[in-house]
Amino acid sequence: MSALCVAIAGRLAWDQPRLLLPFAMIVVLMLLPAYFARRRMRRLLMSGDPERVLGTWQGSLQRVMYPETMAPLMVATAYAAYGWIDAARTALERSVRGPAWEAALEQRLFIETLLDTFEGARTTAVEKAEVLEKMPMPAASFFARLRIARLRRGLLAMARAFAHTSRDSDARALRAAASTSPLIHWAMRYAAAVIAIDHGKKSDVAALLAGAPTWPESSAFRHFHNELVAASGWKNGAQLGSPITGG
Template sequence: MPAGSPQNGGQSAPRLLTKLAFVVSAALAALALRLAWESPLAGIVLLGVIASLVGLRWASRRRTRRILRSGDVETILERWSSSLDRIPHPETMRPLMTATALAAHGWVDQARAVLRTAERGPAWDAALEHRLFLESLLLTFEGSFEQAERKAAALAALPLPSAEPSMLERITMLRGAVAALIRAFSRKSLPGDAGLMLEASDASPLVHWAMRYGAAIEAVDAGELGRARGLIAEAPSWPSQSYFASFHHEIDAELERRASADLD
């Protein structure tokens, strides 16, 4: 019989592939937990990669990305629940990660409430990059742009962690995208900001819609109404708890106003 057949003690190809995917996903999970200390931004990106591999359990990589881009933050947190229970220093990191997911979907008030439950101490201090990223999002959505800019500047000034060059490029790109997001919401976009936000939306499904709303605002300000409309055309129907519901309504209203003005 072939060497891989179960009858002679071997393993079938599907079983080997499944075990290999499990081993790789476990290794990535360990790396993500370490990055939660050294660079939570990189950890967030890596969660998308892990989710893709664990997608063998969920059904497929496409379905995983669809969940992360669905806007259904409650389902996302449910999927993360067991992993967050095992993360180092869960009394600090679980609220931080939960608040990040909530903030990335516009649930600003809920994110603030969860963040207040995080235990302060060495783990809190070590998660400085994560906290700067999270505060940048929250302050931007709250309209506190000057404070958000200070947080983003502090984030950009942090030393880069020890990592592979491709990971360092990803971290640098995400830091830049946060600054671009703040400029978009404060109506001060610079050339290249839209591309940076869209790159971040593709690289990290968790912040997909946050970055696309920023890019849509930039497009409206640039007078590119069709591009703005296309960026949010497939957005989910946001619940009232999400600030994105009002952002979407405001962008739609502005698009209609400008389209009507063009017809006059």
């Protein structure tokens, strides 16, 4: 409807140029609320705070079909995306196994790949990401399928990065996935930082992790951040806590 209104306004303005400015102002006023709403949501999703994110999802959690299965999966997705391993595992355990559980295989693989990666089960994570990447595309629009493909490739690139088996195209896949979904922005950025360290590009780490939230102890990202900062020699990037060992 918005596009139709813009087209009608453009036609009228073409026929009567004096109407161009008023119509342009109307179009701007129509688009601004949606722009600012998307901007606020992007900032929220990049804040690294799953509790705040889940607060905004509360309405969706209540309306989702098969809530006994899907609501815990949505909760697990939010926690896993920010490295809250224990909370994500707890949410997964609460998800009722049934028809919806089987139908949600793609989302489950997404969650489990993140968790396996952060827990150190790197080979298993790569295997699950490969299964996900090869799954048939859902019946959706071209742009939706493009978004899904980017997320799948990004997830596989992330798993390979933490397993230290990255390929030449993985850094590009991580950038594309990070820009496609702010929910997994930081997971992709930390994976890109691992690749930078592996390839001897330590100076890239500061740019990749600039603006990262101050992660709590409950997030694996706190430990990843500390380890990457230490490995890169980035003086201004340290957070509290001790870095993990073992790569």
